[in-house]
Amino acid sequence: MKKLINDPLRVVDDMLQGVVLADQRLALLEGENIVVRRDFHTLKADCKVSLISGGGAGHEPAHGGYVGSGMLTAAVAGPVFTSPSVDAVLSAIMTVAGPGSVLLIVKNYTGDRLNFGLAAEIARAAGVDVDMLVVGDDVALDDDGGRVGRRGIAGTVFIHKVAGAAAEAGLSLKQVKAEAQRAAAGLFSMGLALGACTVPAAGKPGFTLADDEVEYGLGIHGESGVRRGHVQRAGEMVRVLLERIVEQGDLKAGERIALMVNNLGGTAVQELDIVAGEALSGFASRGLNVEAVMVGTFLTALEMPGCSLSVMRIDDSMLARLHAPTDAGAWPGMSTPALDVARVPAVATAENHSTQGTEWAQPNAQVLRRVLQAISRALQDNEEVLTELDSVVGDGDIGISLARGARAIDEALDTLALDRPGVALQQLSAVLRRVLGGTSGPLYAVFVLRAGVRLSAHAEPDSIAAWAEAFQAGCDGMARLGGASAGDRTMLDALIPAAADLARQTSDASALEAATQVAIAAEFGAESTRNMLASKGRSSYLGNRALGHIDPGAFAVTVWARAVASAFES
Numbered sequence: 001m002k003k004l005i006n007d008p009l010r011v012v013d014d015m016l017q018g019v020v021l022a023d024q025r026l027a028l029l030e031g032e033n034i035v036v037r038r039d040f041h042t043l044k045a046d047c048k049v050s051l052i053s054g055g056g057a058g059h060e061p062a063h064g065g066y067v068g069s070g071m072l073t074a075a076v077a078g079p080v081f082t083s084p085s086v087d088a089v090l091s092a093i094m095t096v097a098g099p100g101s102v103l104l105i106v107k108n109y110t111g112d113r114l115n116f117g118l119a120a121e122i123a124r125a126a127g128v129d130v131d132m133l134v135v136g137d138d139v140a141l142d143d144d145g146g147r148v149g150r151r152g153i154a155g156t157v158f159i160h161k162v163a164g165a166a167a168e169a170g171l172s173l174k175q176v177k178a179e180a181q182r183a184a185a186g187l188f189s190m191g192l193a194l195g196a197c198t199v200p201a202a203g204k205p206g207f208t209l210a211d212d213e214v215e216y217g218l219g220i221h222g223e224s225g226v227r228r229g230h231v232q233r234a235g236e237m238v239r240v241l242l243e244r245i246v247e248q249g250d251l252k253a254g255e256r257i258a259l260m261v262n263n264l265g266g267t268a269v270q271e272l273d274i275v276a277g278e279a280l281s282g283f284a285s286r287g288l289n290v291e292a293v294m295v296g297t298f299l300t301a302l303e304m305p306g307c308s309l310s311v312m313r314i315d316d317s318m319l320a321r322l323h324a325p326t327d328a329g330a331w332p333g334m335s336t337p338a339l340d341v342a343r344v345p346a347v348a349t350a351e352n353h354s355t356q357g358t359e360w361a362q363p364n365a366q367v368l369r370r371v372l373q374a375i376s377r378a379l380q381d382n383e384e385v386l387t388e389l390d391s392v393v394g395d396g397d398i399g400i401s402l403a404r405g406a407r408a409i410d411e412a413l414d415t416l417a418l419d420r421p422g423v424a425l426q427q428l429s430a431v432l433r434r435v436l437g438g439t440s441g442p443l444y445a446v447f448v449l450r451a452g453v454r455l456s457a458h459a460e461p462d463s464i465a466a467w468a469e470a471f472q473a474g475c476d477g478m479a480r481l482g483g484a485s486a487g488d489r490t491m492l493d494a495l496i497p498a499a500a501d502l503a504r505q506t507s508d509a510s511a512l513e514a515a516t517q518v519a520i521a522a523e524f525g526a527e528s529t530r531n532m533l534a535s536k537g538r539s540s541y542l543g544n545r546a547l548g549h550i551d552p553g554a555f556a557v558t559v560w561a562r563a564v565a566s567a568f569e570s
């Protein structure tokens with residue numbers, strides 16, 4: 001187990017300290033793991049209904065994050081995944097209870113029902129007007145109408161909001177409960193997990209899933225779910241949740257709903273957004289009108305990778321409750337979804353390269369085509385090697401980037417003005433600029449652009465001297481844009497000696513001889529980066545840990561320089 005904790009047994013205490021330190025509108029009840037609104041006294045004075053929720057910890061930001069005006073008055077946290085004690089709940093009730101009464105909102109688990117239930121009973125006997133609402137929104141398990149009923153999961157946050165807004169509006173306990181109950185009756189959730197989570201005190205995961213397995217319909221306590229399946233495309237997995245929700249909720253085309261796409265704790269935001277897109281189009285295709293949506297981390301099972309969908313039937317008044325203001329830190333507000341992806345026309349980028357450039361003989365165009373093809377093939381063949389090198393000293397993407405650039409060269413080949421090499425290079429620069437990205441993207445784009453401009457203006461584009469000038473102009477452009485110079489451990493350490501070597505070639509050297517010499521110079525240069533400290537690019541974060549490793553960008557130069565030479569062999 002690897003966690004950012006101080007002590008497995010003090011996780012909840014430490015966590016609540018953080019919550020309350022980070023927001024001066026909150027306070028802890030003395031001696032308890034209970035978060036309260038600091039201003040709960042004014043609420044009492046206004047005779048408004050106080051709302052208390054809670055349960056085992058491990059569902060953060062639930063429930064402390066929902067304490068604030070317009071939502072909860074207090075949140076009672078038990079140990080991780082364990083219901084808080086009767087006395088803790090009672091202490092919360094007795095502290096916040098005023099003339100305006102108290103509503104407890106409880107997720108349906110036996111432990112929570114009993115502890116909150118008994119606390120309510122004791123408080124009632126002491127003369128406090130308190131009532132309790134149990135939320136069961138998980139439709140994964142068949143609702144046999146039987147003894148335990150549906151579990152309460154993420155949808156409960158909607159109930160906090162509806163009840164909180166109703167209480168804030170000054171409604172009576174009876175009215176607040178009635179609204180919350182009506183909301184809960186139309187609330188349906190289901191989740192899926194791609195892995196388990198580890199309770200700090202237990203030290204190991206509650207269940208295990210194989211690499212290719214997904215668990216549908218799990219609870220939020222690290223317990224396993226209803227059934228396992230194979231991991232599929234996100235759209236397919238979302239469909240499983242969606243169909244069950246629609247079926248169990250008896251949701252019919254034309255109905256109005258609010259949607260919550262919830263991260264169970266360990267899901268990347270980008271995956272959650274993919275899930276949201278699939279869910280929104282899935283509901284839309286079934287004729288359901290999603291009028292409000294929120295996507296984020298609302299009720300978790302520690303660091304579990306996975307998500308849940310919660311759907312609530314709404315009408316105008318319920319929608320207004322969802323949109324009512326609250327200052328609870330974890331409620332982001334709901335947005336109104338769009339029916340289609342809105343697209344704004346993009347302004348076409350101006351291609352400023354000139355199409356005027358010195359022409360050369362047709363056979364040269366064929367040679368240039370062969371050279372570009374060889375470069376492309378070599379970069380693709382070396383994708384893995386480059387990835388490995390960049391994984392050591394960078395972020396591992398250079399192989400992928402350059403292979404993407406290589407494929408783009410192949411695709412663009414027939415559109416390039418190969419009869420005017422300077423123009424072709426400028427066109428190539430525009431292609432690379434669009435597809436390469438990263439650091440090497442703009443650097444290669446400027447290298448090729450500058451070389452192309454120089455070559456366009458040259459009277460003899462088929463001479464070694466012209467290419468030497470172009471190569472040097474490319475290096476200068478790159479150094480200027482990137483701010484690196486020789487010795488900084490970048491691709492320039494391969495390019496600069498290569499350019500110098502090309503400039504030394506005499507006019508009677510063959511293209512093959514010249515290119516071979518240039519490739520050798522690039523290789524020498526690249527090798528020398530092993531002993532250099534990086535001062536530019538990502539490797540500079542590594543300091544002397546990069547020593548001994550060849551710079552990936554410099555190695556990439558040797559890959560294509562060798563390919564150029566090999567193209568002249570044929």
Ligand code: ADP
Pocket residue numbers: 390394395396397398401437438439440441443478479482483484489490491492536537538551552553554
């Ligand atoms: P990143 O992932 O860091 O954005 P890439 O993986 O696309 O960049 O490229 C990394 C390579 O870029 C490095 O190995 C280095 O050779 C080269 N590089 C980094 N900074 C510069 C610079 N300022 N000038 C020239 N080359 C650079």
Ligand code: MG
Pocket residue numbers: 390394395396397398438538
């Ligand atoms: Mg990189």
